[in-house]
Amino acid sequence: MKQAQVCIVGGGCVGLTLALGLAKANISVVVLDAAPTQALPADTYGSRVSALSIASQTLLEQLNVWADITALRACTYTHMDVRDADSFGKITFNNEQLDLEYLGHIVENDVIRYALIKQLEQQSNATLMFDTQYQQIHQSESDVFITLKSGEPIIAKLLVAADGANSAIRKQFNMALSFKDYDHHALVATIKTKEPHANTARQVFLPTGPLAFLPLSDANTHSIVWSTSPSHCDELLKMDDSDFNKAVMAAIDGQCGLCEVQSKRAAFPLKMRYAQQWVSGKVVLIGDAAHTIHPLAGLGMNLGLKDAAYLIELLSSDTKEFASPRALRDYERTRKLDAQKHIAMMQGLKELFEGANPLKKLIRGVGLSLVDNLGPIKHLFAKEAIGK
Incomplete structure (x- = not known):
């Protein structure tokens, strides 16, 4: 016993x-x-x-395990780029604007x-x-x-x-x-891109859901999380690698150049x-x-x-x-x-960024642009985004 x-x-x-x-x-x-x-x-x-x-990170440092994690594999990110694919809305921020060494880490x-x-x-x-x-x-x-x-x-x-x-x-x-069923599935995969990620975490809100490009320790490699409708997710899973690569590059609007999937694709309901x-x-x-x-x-x-x-x-x-x-x-x-x-x-x-409703598109575009251009509000938004 x-x-x-x-x-x-x-x-x-x-x-x-x-x-x-x-x-x-x-x-x-x-x-x-x-x-x-x-x-x-x-x-x-x-x-x-x-x-x-x-x-x-602070918690894991207090437990003396953070050094072991970074010694294995981790990637700092210093920039965030969030944009709406269906409007003019965009917000970017970096570690220097928040007086930080970095914004966080992407870790497997x-x-x-x-x-x-x-x-x-x-x-x-x-x-x-x-x-x-x-x-x-x-x-x-x-x-x-x-x-x-x-x-x-x-x-x-x-x-x-x-x-x-x-x-x-x-x-x-x-x-x-x-x-509550979000009526989304998340597709995950590892993607190699022609352009380096420059320690930037990217997220684009598409009409069907958000696509995140998260930087990994290799300068040209990302982990992606594509949240989308179950039917669209099924289509993405069934594509051959060539068609999938084109779909990913189009969805991220070519921000990182040509995309090449490096792993099996997996999906799970949200x-x-x-x-x-x-x-x-x-x-x-x-x-x-x-x-x-x-x-x-x-x-x-x-x-x-x-x-x-x-x-x-x-x-x-x-x-x-x-x-x-x-x-x-x-x-x-x-x-x-x-x-x-x-x-x-x-x-x-999720509800604000979902769909192509013209009023929602206007609110998204104006809202993100205002946040991106108003220092104090942007600072609060950024601190919330990184859990400070």
Whole structure:
């Protein structure tokens, strides 16, 4: 039988960040994940990347894992270029305008996960159990009892569900969920371009949805996230490489020259999920188990890491009673409010930039142009965009 103060189900980036933060705060932790451990990332880029904000970087620096991430592979971005393909609207800003060294980093999720695992393997009070599934979860007033499929029991004072958007734990404990289908699929791929990216993160809003070009460590290579209608996404997946390359270059209006796809294309449906209840006794939701959001601003990973940071702070400072109801209510109230704000903001942006309605086009064009030309408003917009 294993005993720990915290059991985390889900070994993705958010769950592992929480585990590392707790372990470094002398809180014993067990991580369960049905997937295998993360192998050293290959020379080729992974298809899933995150735009890590400066706040996320600060958290990972505090956990002494940031240097390991950048030593593997990461790309700073110093410029952002956001434009509407269907109007004259455009906004650009750079690190110098905000008195920053850079705006953030584009990092593959596999790289983040690998670095976190390597750090956790050095923590004596952290136990990682990959290729491991649980069979049953029960809780009393003071403990959570997890039975693995092997029959081995685990007892913890707190169970954290970091098991993703379709969280089985959320369903088991009947935590109500608000749900909206964005009617978008996100296509991801790695693209090589004739012109270098110059450390610029680009996003163009097309009538069918946004296309992001995110710079990678190779000067001419981008990770793209193309959010579009399911039918258009299906068309893009079925194209041969030559036709797809032309479609991507046309969509980005040739900003980076000729495009050449370097990877397989993958796609996944986009849905907004928001758990109305994040705490049930000694069971807590975190990351995608609690909220998912449209990727048009790259906020998903950063929101999850903010959940982890707040929970680390609360659990490590709660000296009278570990994982007290007061602390868990504080976590739920604070993080729900932040998630609500960002979900609403993304929904508003999606609706504003979607379609070819003439009034919307005028509002988009005038609005972006005003922001781009008004210093104080542009400064606020830029700081919100990079999570400052």
